[in-house]
Amino acid sequence: MWRSFLFIPVLEQRFIAKAADCHADAIILDLEASIAADRKPEARTALPDVVSRLTSQVDVTVRINPLWLDAIRDLEACVIDGVTALHLALCESAEQVAAIDGILTELERERGLPPGKIKLIAMLESPGAVLRAEGIARASPRMAGLTLGVEDYATAMGASANDVLLRPAGAQVIQAARAAGVEPLVVPSSMADFRDFEALALAADFARNLGASGGYAVHPGQVEVLNRSFTPTETEIDWATRVLAAAAEAAKAGQGVFQIDGQMIDLPLVTRAERIIRRTPPT
Incomplete structure (x- = not known):
């Protein structure tokens, strides 16, 4: 049960040291947006050690870069013991998911890992991806959840990340996830003002009333809000x-x-x- 995911840049040792104390249901070791392009090789090299340090304390997941070359390099780094799931940044289609599934299967077989153990969470960050949400959710037996990437989605829509825009899109992603039998990890709220816990709580409660089961945090203070909103009263x-x-x-x-x-x-x-x-x- 994932009520909360907390993003942690894989190269930030001060955040990694405190990761298990933040009470998130899972952490996301980020190889994508928080890692500068010239440091991505360094982040991939650092990943296995960070995973081994954290996996006994908290559920460990990884956000990989969009397709193709960077994503493949990320997969080669993170198909290891201790990684529970991968978050697919800028996921656009069922075909992309199927291709990732195939690469994962080959790497698991090559490395002697249980086939299908590493799950997938699709991050839908464009209008097209939202429209194709159910197909993406059904594209692989590894698929465990869908989320809405609010800032990228809003930018692609030519708007700010506001309630009028995000709530209908969030509802669409939640319904697609439920239809496909995967977790709707959706909170339709901007992350820009990450200390506005009241706004996050309102959005999380709204999403839960639509059927969402969890969401993402970029600050430890947001974790408590998400855990409270997505825990039964x-x-x-x-x-x-x-x-x-x-x-x-x-x-x-x-x-x-x-x-x-x-x-x-x-x-x-x-x-x-x-x-x-x-x-x-x-x-």
Whole structure:
């Protein structure tokens, strides 16, 4: 369950040292935007050591560069033990995903790693990618989630990263992810003012109400906001617990429909209750 991903430039040792203390469900070791072009070889070389230091403390993922040459060089560096998933920057099509899948499979086979172990998360950052979201989500059995790259998307749309633009696009990506059975990791809010935690909370709550399950952070302070927004509330957990207990009793009596607090409960609501319990962190 990924409620929060925290970006960390792979060459920033002071951030890496504190990565496991930020309470993010996963970190993203970044090989893309935060790494200058002339330092990318250095970042790839540094990656395995950073992964080995962090993998026992926190779920480790990597953002790779857009296709093709830089992406292939990144894949050669990060198909290693300890990497859980790759974030595909500027992902544009199902065909690109299928090609990445093929390269991953070949590298896993060559290196004796379990086939299919490394998952993919597509970062949709253009109008075309958003329109093709469901096809991208279904392009590989490795696909674990979709996200909306808000700043690149807004720029491509000729606009600022504002609510009027981002919320409909976010809803479209969330629905495509749910249709394909992958995680919608979408918060339709600009990252530019990364200390505006109130704005992030509003956007995260909005996204959760649309079905999103998590989002991205560029500052440790944002992690707490995301974890709170995407964790079931005590009220939700209480409701779900009572629904599942009542469902078990109803099943014994051969009943498919029953009531709780005057609310008619049937299979979709039981399924919703099961999902809430699955997303409740262990105490």
